[in-house]
Amino acid sequence: MARIYPFRALRYDTARVKMEDVVTQPYDKITPEMQQRYYDASPYNLIRVILGKREPSDTEPQEFLPAGEQAHNVYTRAAESLSAWRKESILREEKEPALYGYSQTYTVPHTNQVQERRGFIALGHLYDYADKVVYRHEQTFPKHKSDRLALFKATRAYCEQIYMLYSDPAFTAEKLIFGTKEMGTATPADLTITDEYGVVHRVWKLTDPTLINLIVTAMADKKLIIADGHHRYETSVAYAKERSAQLKLPLNQPRDEDEKLGLGNLPVPQFPEAAMMMTFVNMDAPGITILPTHRVVNGLENFSSPDFITRASRYFTITELATPDISALADTKGTAIIAATSDGNYLLTARPDSIAEVLTDISPRQAQLDVVQLHRIILDKLLGLDQETITRLGNVRYIRDAEEATGLVANGEADIAFLIKPITLDQLKDVSLSGDVMPQKSTDFYPKLLSGLAIYALD
Numbered sequence: 001m002a003r004i005y006p007f008r009a010l011r012y013d014t015a016r017v018k019m020e021d022v023v024t025q026p027y028d029k030i031t032p033e034m035q036q037r038y039y040d041a042s043p044y045n046l047i048r049v050i051l052g053k054r055e056p057s058d059t060e061p062q063e064f065l066p067a068g069e070q071a072h073n074v075y076t077r078a079a080e081s082l083s084a085w086r087k088e089s090i091l092r093e094e095k096e097p098a099l100y101g102y103s104q105t106y107t108v109p110h111t112n113q114v115q116e117r118r119g120f121i122a123l124g125h126l127y128d129y130a131d132k133v134v135y136r137h138e139q140t141f142p143k144h145k146s147d148r149l150a151l152f153k154a155t156r157a158y159c160e161q162i163y164m165l166y167s168d169p170a171f172t173a174e175k176l177i178f179g180t181k182e183m184g185t186a187t188p189a190d191l192t193i194t195d196e197y198g199v200v201h202r203v204w205k206l207t208d209p210t211l212i213n214l215i216v217t218a219m220a221d222k223k224l225i226i227a228d229g230h231h232r233y234e235t236s237v238a239y240a241k242e243r244s245a246q247l248k249l250p251l252n253q254p255r256d257e258d259e260k261l262g263l264g265n266l267p268v269p270q271f272p273e274a275a276m277m278m279t280f281v282n283m284d285a286p287g288i289t290i291l292p293t294h295r296v297v298n299g300l301e302n303f304s305s306p307d308f309i310t311r312a313s314r315y316f317t318i319t320e321l322a323t324p325d326i327s328a329l330a331d332t333k334g335t336a337i338i339a340a341t342s343d344g345n346y347l348l349t350a351r352p353d354s355i356a357e358v359l360t361d362i363s364p365r366q367a368q369l370d371v372v373q374l375h376r377i378i379l380d381k382l383l384g385l386d387q388e389t390i391t392r393l394g395n396v397r398y399i400r401d402a403e404e405a406t407g408l409v410a411n412g413e414a415d416i417a418f419l420i421k422p423i424t425l426d427q428l429k430d431v432s433l434s435g436d437v438m439p440q441k442s443t444d445f446y447p448k449l450l451s452g453l454a455i456y457a458l459d
Contacts, residue, residue: 002133002166002222003125005275006097006212006266010157010455013092017044019193023452026160026228027051028144044090046452049078050151050159061150075154082155082457091455094205097266099212100454101177101204102279103189106197106447108289109400117287117447120177120206120215121161121454123269124224124278126233126240131252134164134224134233135432138442139387144231149239158236158277158456161449162229165283167429172218174285176211177204191453199447203454209266216267219280225432227281227445236276243273272458279449283425291444292422294405295374298414299395300383305343308382308416312339315355315377316348324406329421335370337378338419340406348378366436369427370420375439378418387439398441 012022021042024030027050030038038047052074059071085091100121107114127133152158189202206212226233244251249271269275281288309318316337321328324340328347335350350373359367359376366372379385379396390396397414399405408414423443431438 002219002224003267003275004099004216004219004278004280005123005125005268006099007123007277007456008094008097009100010086010091010093010457012044012452013089014191016090017042019191019452020195022046023193023195023450024050025195026448026451028231029448044085046159048081049155049157050451052077052081061153075150078151079154079156082157082159086457093457096207097212097268099177099206099215101189101202101206102449102453103178103202104199104287104447104449105202106199106289109291109446115287115289117281117289118174118178118285119279119281120173121203121277121279122215123275123456124162124164124280125252125269125275126237126273127252128237132223134226135435136226136230136233136437137428137432138230138438139440140230140234145235145238148232148235152235152239156458158458160229160232160277160451161454162233162276162278163227163445163449164278164280165225165227165288165429166219166222166280167284168218168222168282169284171282171285173215173280174282176215176218177206193450193453195447195450197447201450201453212266223433224280225283225429227443228448229278233276236273240273243271247271277454277456283429288425289446290422290425290428291400291446292420293398293400293441293444294402294420295379295418296397296399296405296408296414297379297383297385297395297416297418298397298408299393300415303415305341305416308339308341309346311382312348312378315351315358315373317351319347319349321345321347324402324417324419326402326419329419335368335373336421337370337374339378340409340417340419341415342409342412345406363434363436365427365430365434366438369423369431369438369442371423371439371442374418374420400444 012019022045024038024046030051035047035051038045054074058073059065061071061075065071102121103116103118105116129136190205191203193201195201240251251274324338324345329336329338332349337348339346339348355373402419405417405419409417428443
């Protein structure tokens with residue numbers, strides 16, 4: 001059972017700040033250059049909370065320090081910023097619990113196709129994967145989880161949303177929030193922002209208790225798939241369990257036992273840490289775009305392009321290309337990967353029998369995925385880069401833009417780049433709901449959810 005809750009969000013006072021100056025992309029998509037730009041945009045930019053600048057004098061998080069020693073680091077500064085902005089009324093708490101309709105209008109990268117993705121922001125109950133309510137689709141990095149946990153413990157607030165997918169061919173929530181095509185959108189958005197990528201974000205505040213309860217009911221039988229936010233989700237589940245034990249309150253009991261009714265007979269979590277802020281998007285609706293995430297490898301000792309191609313030919317049919325043009329991938333059926341090196345560019349198409357001999361320990365649905373063959377056959381078996389090595393050495397970069405990826409090889413900054421096709425929504429759904437897990441950075445959902453549209457403060 002997928003339980004969702006309305007909440008009284010903290011939101012920026014638009015009379016005090018220009019929203020374009022204070023919102024950001026998600027923390028894991030922010031480069032050092034973007035971080036500085038956000039710092040320069042406004043003293044109230046959310047960057048100071050979700051990804052603050054580190055200082056030479058920073059200490060470890062409080063829990064790792066000796067008794068009596070006070071922490072001073074990015075996490076304490078984040079908490080101080082959030083507290084100060086609340087005192088100054090830069091951030092104001094809404095008077096009523098609400099859900100928030102959320103739409104994003106964007107141009108699909110490298111095309112002229114304009115899409116609109118619609119969903120809604122709410123609190124979502126936290127479940128173990130074993131409960132078979134929330135499903136993951138890719139692995140996570142332990143370092144990222146420890147960072148997000150330290151930030152959350154310091155701020156006691158969710159400033160960013162998890163992106164959740166669900167299936168509803170009847171479009172129940174969309175009709176309740178946005179109306180039908182015949183009706184059009186019932187009311188104008190109460191917030192409109194255009195981000196640095198030209199994406200137009202619109203938000204509708206929904207406070208009517210009857211409407212909210214209808215949406216809550218409509219979502220009750222849904223299974224949820226994490227599109228973006230695996231690290232934050234797993235961190236939050238761990239902390240919810242910790243708090244559940246401390247408070248001696250159950251985390252996952254049936255609705256009529258563990259939920260009480262709040263203002264307007266609206267459901268609320270048993271305790272604040274039992275839920276986190278999420279954006280819910282119907283995967284049966286139009287507007288979902290998944291981009292590929294290419295891999296660029298550097299630091300390979302004595303790397304030889306001819307030697308690599310010779311060894312790769314055991315598992316792949318090799319076709320030399322004049323340029324590393326990703327159109328070759330779209331024109332090829334089945335698994336296809338482009339390897340771009342300083343000596344040449346090659347299209348690798350799978351030899352199914354040879355691949356099957358190696359990937360006997362995973363399901364056929366996983367074995368046929370381009371990204372899995374890239375990690376298990378090419379990176380691990382041919383280049384000696386298993387996941388532990390990649391994590392330790394940090395010599396694999398994940399890049400959205402194909403030209404940027406191949407440019408690093410051409411400039412001598414990398415040994416080899418691998419360009420892949422995007423995972424399809426059907427593949428993601430099939431893998432996730434079966435309990436399988438793909439490698440890290442297997443998907444890149446576009447556009448990203450803006451951080452700063454709403455904040456769930458636990459205190």
